[in-house]
Amino acid sequence: MGSHAVDDDPAQAVEAIKVAIVGAGAAGLFTGMIFDHLNATVPNFKVEYDILEAAPKERAGGRLFTHLFSEEPHDYFDVGAMGFPENPVMDRNDDKDAGHREPWCFNNVTKWGNSDVIRAQAEDQESFNLNREGKIPKNLMNENPADIMDYLTEDIRSKLRTDLEGLEFKDAGWKELMRQYDSMSTRDFLRLGTHPEKFKDGSNMGPFNHNTVEWMEIFNGGTNWYDQAHSETVLESLDFHYKDNIPWWCIVGGDQQLARAMETSLLRKPTYDSRVTAIEATGRTTMAVKANNGAPTTYAGVFSSVPLGCLKQIDTSQAGLNYATRQAIRSLGYGAAAKVGMKFKKAWWIHDLGNYNIKKGGLGHSDLSIRTCVYPSYNYEDDADKSAVLLCSYTWQQDAQRMAAFISPDSPEKEDQLKELIFRDLARLHNEAMSEDACYNLIKGNYESHYAYDWYHDPNALGAFAFFRPGQFSSMWNKMIQPSGNLVIIGEAASPTSCLGGWGVGECGSWCVHLASYESQDDSGCSKSHKSLGEQRKSPV
Numbered sequence: 001m002g003s004h005a006v007d008d009d010p011a012q013a014v015e016a017i018k019v020a021i022v023g024a025g026a027a028g029l030f031t032g033m034i035f036d037h038l039n040a041t042v043p044n045f046k047v048e049y050d051i052l053e054a055a056p057k058e059r060a061g062g063r064l065f066t067h068l069f070s071e072e073p074h075d076y077f078d079v080g081a082m083g084f085p086e087n088p089v090m091d092r093n094d095d096k097d098a099g100h101r102e103p104w105c106f107n108n109v110t111k112w113g114n115s116d117v118i119r120a121q122a123e124d125q126e127s128f129n130l131n132r133e134g135k136i137p138k139n140l141m142n143e144n145p146a147d148i149m150d151y152l153t154e155d156i157r158s159k160l161r162t163d164l165e166g167l168e169f170k171d172a173g174w175k176e177l178m179r180q181y182d183s184m185s186t187r188d189f190l191r192l193g194t195h196p197e198k199f200k201d202g203s204n205m206g207p208f209n210h211n212t213v214e215w216m217e218i219f220n221g222g223t224n225w226y227d228q229a230h231s232e233t234v235l236e237s238l239d240f241h242y243k244d245n246i247p248w249w250c251i252v253g254g255d256q257q258l259a260r261a262m263e264t265s266l267l268r269k270p271t272y273d274s275r276v277t278a279i280e281a282t283g284r285t286t287m288a289v290k291a292n293n294g295a296p297t298t299y300a301g302v303f304s305s306v307p308l309g310c311l312k313q314i315d316t317s318q319a320g321l322n323y324a325t326r327q328a329i330r331s332l333g334y335g336a337a338a339k340v341g342m343k344f345k346k347a348w349w350i351h352d353l354g355n356y357n358i359k360k361g362g363l364g365h366s367d368l369s370i371r372t373c374v375y376p377s378y379n380y381e382d383d384a385d386k387s388a389v390l391l392c393s394y395t396w397q398q399d400a401q402r403m404a405a406f407i408s409p410d411s412p413e414k415e416d417q418l419k420e421l422i423f424r425d426l427a428r429l430h431n432e433a434m435s436e437d438a439c440y441n442l443i444k445g446n447y448e449s450h451y452a453y454d455w456y457h458d459p460n461a462l463g464a465f466a467f468f469r470p471g472q473f474s475s476m477w478n479k480m481i482q483p484s485g486n487l488v489i490i491g492e493a494a495s496p497t498s499c500l501g502g503w504g505v506g507e508c509g510s511w512c513v514h515l516a517s518y519e520s521q522d523d524s525g526c527s528k529s530h531k532s533l534g535e536q537r538k539s540p541v
Helices: 026-041 145-164 172-181 186-192 210-220 230-240 256-265 308-313 323-331 397-404 416-429 436-446 472-480 511-519
Strands: 017-022 047-052 066-068 076-078 102-106 109-113 195-198 248-251 276-283 286-291 297-299 301-304 337-344 362-366 372-375 388-396 447-454 487-489 529-531
Touching (some): 017 026, 017 276, 026 047, 026 256, 076 388, 102 416, 145 195, 145 210, 145 230, 172 230, 186 210, 186 230, 230 472, 286 301, 337 397, 337 416, 362 416, 388 416, 397 447, 436 447
Parallel strands (some): 017 047, 301 487
Antiparallel strands (some): 066 076, 102 109, 276 286, 362 372, 372 388
């Protein structure tokens, strides 16, 4: 931004400069918090800010979005971010407790167990009958696909961890990541050739054939997940598995409370229902911003925290953006995600499945249309006759696009086909306890209401999270993060952990590591966190 001269005399009055922050998601709110902190602690620093948000006040937080079925304490689910890891980036532990079982339904076969149910496939003649043609190597079928991917990427992961250690700037790992892996998709990486790592029996690891790649993808992510840049997959593996034995935390009452606590702390509150429609450079150090096509307001600079698809809808023709930045705004990839939460008369998954009752939070894994079912960790100790909410379906990429076809954003009463699909898939996922029809009747009979959300249908999101395709990090991202005059792009797409940034972590860098400070502030409006037992390993949290 343009320079702002100040006098060395702290007693000298300093004229404030004023900036606009576009978007009241995590990044926009945190930017305001940064200015409040600097104004209070740095001599001769005085920046006023306006936070302009297109959505109404009840949607403060962007993708920190919690749907409330009622005002009852546990009557909600997180439509966006679901939890926070206690590590330098992100992590989720696999539950190794042999007594904790989750359902796995693949190829119309349901098995219950922890993640070892995958490793046992080759030993019991393929638990899910996925390898009848024998095209997936037997030594692979003895492994968890997630462990295989972590093993294949451990060399570059360790170099990236070294980059993050200490206070000295290091980028050798990042440079190698861009040089070696950004130009290819994860699918290319797996099929390209023999990898230097070997299995315990000394056999070569790769090249992986089509069947093997599909097998790994179906257990590790959404359909077409491996079409993303392999650099994204590597960074994602650090996001979710930086190192072992790091706990996850969730906010009782929903993660949107964090956004509301951030908003409460701000000295200058956001202006809601204020959609920015134009940003124009009016001078070397001035920018004009129009909201709702009204009269322009002059600022010294503009910080845009909105998703790139939303920035594309703002008239920036006179903002001084170079072509490389415009190209990045248009083409940097965003992923799809959809969620369906249902409220039931009682938590049938906890109380009515007999030996298969879910006694902790956790995940139901499947190749069904619902893909992943998330059992909350905050309501499994509620009374048996109390109503309960279940995140019945969490999907990404092509799976989410197909699920979205059944979602009617403004008319949930028209979603009978969606409800029927969810009932039937849940019955197939849990049918070890009873027949599929009996399970279906149990689920349908306890249904009260539901809420479904497609993030690509949200005009203030236009996608769930940045999901860069091959070459986009090395060729576009570095140009986009450079300020174009006095317009600065911040938030998810400006974060190197972009594939997860849309849910929160990448949006404002290190704010989630300060979660403990929010937990300790009883007047912040943010409930104390409980360890999350049900977070998604491969989701954008």
